[in-house]
Amino acid sequence: MTGAALRLEVIVGSVRAGRFAPTVAEWFLRTVGADPRFDTGVIDLAEYPLPLDLAENDAVRAFRGRLAAADAFVLVTSEYNHGYPAALKTAIDSAKHEWRGKPVGFVSYGGVSGGLRAVEQLRQVVAEVHMVSVRESVSFHRVKRQFDAAGQTADGAAIDGAARMLGQLAWWGLALRTARADEPYPG
Numbered sequence: 001m002t003g004a005a006l007r008l009e010v011i012v013g014s015v016r017a018g019r020f021a022p023t024v025a026e027w028f029l030r031t032v033g034a035d036p037r038f039d040t041g042v043i044d045l046a047e048y049p050l051p052l053d054l055a056e057n058d059a060v061r062a063f064r065g066r067l068a069a070a071d072a073f074v075l076v077t078s079e080y081n082h083g084y085p086a087a088l089k090t091a092i093d094s095a096k097h098e099w100r101g102k103p104v105g106f107v108s109y110g111g112v113s114g115g116l117r118a119v120e121q122l123r124q125v126v127a128e129v130h131m132v133s134v135r136e137s138v139s140f141h142r143v144k145r146q147f148d149a150a151g152q153t154a155d156g157a158a159i160d161g162a163a164r165m166l167g168q169l170a171w172w173g174l175a176l177r178t179a180r181a182d183e184p185y186p187g
C-alpha cells in the first residue's frame, strides 16, 4: 500500500425503527477496523436527517464534507420490497461531485434474497454518479439467523466476501486516488 491509508466511509442505509442494520454494520466495522489499508468512518443515515426535498442545510453540508474527504465507500443496505431504502437514495442524490471517481462496495442483507436485488439496483444508481462499483460484495441471507447474541457471524461466504471486497476497494481506491491527484476527474 502506497501512501496514507485510504479514507473509507461506511454508509448505513436503513433508518427504520427497530432496524437490524446496526448488527450488520458493527460486524463490518470490526472487520475493516483491523485492516491497516483503511482509515474508516461510519455515516449512519439515521443520524443525518437529509431533507427529502434535497434542500441544502447544515446536515447536508456536513454529509458532503465527509464524502469529499473519502477515497472509497461501502453502502450497507437492507432490502425493502425488492429495492433499497429510500434514505439511501436521498443520500446519494444529496451530493454530486463528492462521489465521483471513487470506488464503492456493498454489504447487503435481507430475507431470502440477502439484499442482492437492492444491490443490483444500487449498481445502476452509483454508475450515474460516476462511482466504480467493485464486483465482490457481502450478502447475508435470512440475516437474523446469521448473527449470534454477541453480533458475531459464522457465515463463511460473507466473511470471505468481505475480505475480497476490501481487496478490490483497496486496489481501486489507491488507483483512483492517484488518478484524481494527477488530473481532476473530467466529470
Ligand SMILES: Cc1cc2nc3c(=O)[nH]c(=O)nc-3n(C[C@H](O)[C@H](O)[C@H](O)COP(=O)(O)O)c2cc1C
Pocket (backbone or CB within 6 Å): 014, 015, 016, 018, 019, 020, 021, 022, 078, 079, 080, 081, 082, 083, 109, 110, 111, 112, 113, 114, 115, 143
Ligand atoms: C417493508 C419491508 C419490506 C421488505 N421486503 C423484503 C424483500 O423484498 N426482500 C427481502 O429479502 N427482505 C425483505 N424484507 C426483510 C428485510 O430485509 C429485513 O427485515 C431486514 O432486517 C430489514 O433491514 P432493517 O432491519 O435494517 O431495516 C422487508 C422488510 C420490510 C420492513
